[in-house]
Amino acid sequence: MRDKKYRFLSQPRRVVEDRRFVAGKGHYIADYDHADMAHVALMPCHLPAARIDAIDASAALAMPGVIDVVTGAELAAAIDPLMNGLDTPKVRRYPLAVGQVRYAGEWVCAVIAESRAIAEDAIEHIRLETTALPFVLDPEQALRDDSPPVHPDHNSNLLLDKKFVWGPVDDDFAAADHQLDFCVTWGRNSTVPIETFGVVAEWNAWAQMLDIRASVQMPKYADQIARALGLAGNQVRVHYDIDVGGSYGVKRGIKHAVLTGYLALKLHRPVRLIEDRLENMRAGDAHGPERKFDVSVAFDKDGTVRSMKMRALDNAGAYAGRAPFQLGKPIGAIVGPYRIGSVAYQAISVTTNKAAQEAVRGFGQAPTNYALETAMDRVAAFLDMDRLALRQHNLIKADEFPYLIPSGSTYDSGDYHTVIDKVMAAADYPRLVATCNQLRKDGMMAGIGIAACLEPSGGNASFEPLLNESNQTTTWMESCQINIDALGAVTARIHTTSSGQGHETLVSTVIGEILGIDPDSIRVVRPNSLESLPGNSPVGSRMAIMLGGAAARAAEKLKAKILAIAAHHLQCDAANIDYQGGAMLSANGRHITWGDIIELAHRQIHGLPDGMDPGLASFDIMQVPTGGDLPKDGKVHMYPCYSFEFHLVLVTFDPIIGKPEIRSYTIGHDCGTVINPAIVSGMTYGGIAHGIGAALLEEFAYDESGQLMTQSFLDYLMPSSHEVPDIQLVKHCTPSPHTVFGQKGSGESGYLGAPAAISSAINHAVAGLNISFDKLPIRMSVISDKIAAATQHRSDSE
């Protein structure tokens, strides 16, 4: 199937969703109106740690238009804590602070009023009495016994400390010619969508139904809301027809939905919570990983990297959330694209008095890739070897797939060397080197950065049982339903919101390809959660594989039924029918049209094969290919597919000013069979832009007193069109053997390697000064200061 030329798949086709968006006719959560709507604003506490002594809302409640003020204590008495995938029952999390504030900006009460403006005004009239408590911000310090526990009941800041040894690590280190150790730190950044999180909850007491509309990208959202509020699963109805204004992982919104749901139940009013930018940045609980890596690598004189030890310490912030599991996903690609024979990995997650972390694009993979690629650069420098040659020497070769890595995952396919060759040719590497040298001659700092890395895709959740034995999750299914109506039109149902991934285009293209009909004639709709089949939302680069897979399988079932009806009518074998979309022709020249089939299926059961049900409908609930096993001996197979990307960049900057300019950016990308080329290239460019932000600009930086310093777009800097250069995208296709068309994931592409590549370039530029940058983001001020110090030191010693 993969070898044939597709009619619609992989062809340049427009994205169905774009039409409504360019006209301003998307339907986002803030566009959802209701005549009787009540509005929520959230009161923060400004201390990083404090006991809540009293909240006096009487003056606020007396204001016209104020409906209610709800505190954490009221909530805690009425609802269950939010779900936590770890075994840490005393690390309780509620939508509002209960008894104690655990980070600066945390919400202590919710004000509900007739308008958002009134609610905000009322906050100024609430008296909050607190007693400041000791706090901790640094993760290493948080681990110490004398550190104040963020959750006193838990009596420690440790959420998770898992040690794995895969293969003969000690033997490999002992046998290796050399060893080197280093530490790098990934700063706390996030995806920061332009649309903040928002949710509207409506309780219908007559139907006993809670309707939720939200700007959300969260697996099992309805289940989690029902659990926390003590409702049955079929009393919560999440509507999936809300367009989400960007997410890239973070729009989980569980605390917001539980709070708003509680308020709707209590007040019998539709309640709306749309974060303002400050609420979002400071307390939306949507920061990404903040991770320190201590790495040791063992390698030989010829550049062979034998073994690696990695300690990853992640600062989860004040609550567990999904953060600890973001240390788990990278286990599925812990050696990157390299033949590293053994690995020791220690994953530590700690609480501190910073905002809670949420899933961010790549789920921890981009930081790990940054550490791995730094290791490759350091080994090359140590051996005085070319950085590219060292990588080529260690890369898994095309004929070695399927390739089992030490931690238990098997890589499906790849041709890393060819992708790199194509990139070197496309970027004209010798000319790039010449440009770099010329820039240096002209007095500029200039460096070439390279990064090779993997995008594990297909979104299995097997890191959950690996990190927590009592968690037995082994499926992460996705589903799709298709119906052909009595007029012959095809409608597919998908069971998720989308935040720009083009799922309607994905599904219509896949179904059109299999049924042989124009995808633009297929309508894709999003029912609510009660009308849906099981699914897990667009996380973990999984939708091309899983939603595309479920849609393809459902379409194949329909096609089989269509062929069976045709074979019965034409009195021939289904295998002999020439299926041509609109009309079926049999070998003997007789034919039956699409319209005839519809007529038979919908109106003439006497014309159908014996025992066949009427109608033309199908569904499919698809398990993750290759997934399903529980971990054994600290190992588990995680992802069905592994996409590959190779970044080659030239960065230059003035040694005094230190503002990096990306002079050239080429990426080679292999995500198997591409379903829609414009969607994949757009995601890759967007991922690179996000990676440039993580490498150079973006950080949720806290000062020593625990205050978030970057809480608006004026100080949390994101790449504009000036910071993102033109990008040369070199495509390659190594199909996956595990998916219906050979497709792999691409939703995290670009982001997974861009920070490593840019760090590599900047470090290459300053290598002659014997300095290095070991923490992201590498800000302009840090570059200029460090160069100034180094050159000062040099001139002092001359």
Place this chain on the structure above:
Amino acid sequence: MNITIDINGKDVTAAIEPRVTLLDFVRDVAGLKGTHAGCEHGVCGACTVLLDGEAVRSCLILAAQAEGSQITTIEAVDGTTRQPGELSIIQDAFCESHGLQCGYCTPGMVLAAKTLLQHNPTPSREQVRDAISGNICRCTGYVQIIDAIMLAAERLQGRNQPADGA
């Protein structure tokens, strides 16, 4: 206070608090939801509208300040010459190049593009880059947005651009 603003050629009158922004007036009073709130302090450009033909940030302007001005939102980006469901040349170029993903910044981008092409019908890629540098997009990395605006410029040239622009 009572104010009247000409939005997309229609007078919209309402009694509002003086603190209401033009953004909130457009969305909540005029009911035009294509203009989006992003950062709420003039950095991201998601709330871009045209005020007397020039791109401005509606989150930074009070509704009262806009009285007597003509406001154009994404809903009337091409005047009133097109039927619902019919895209302008710039909008069509954004679709052709897939110069968007989630669509949230897109109305602002389209209006920024319209303003640019009115002033400079044959921009270079660098000029396009400058023109959209005040509009933040987190999805696309801008590459396909710049492609879209270059394509729109080309098509507008080929079609004898009308006097009032795109």
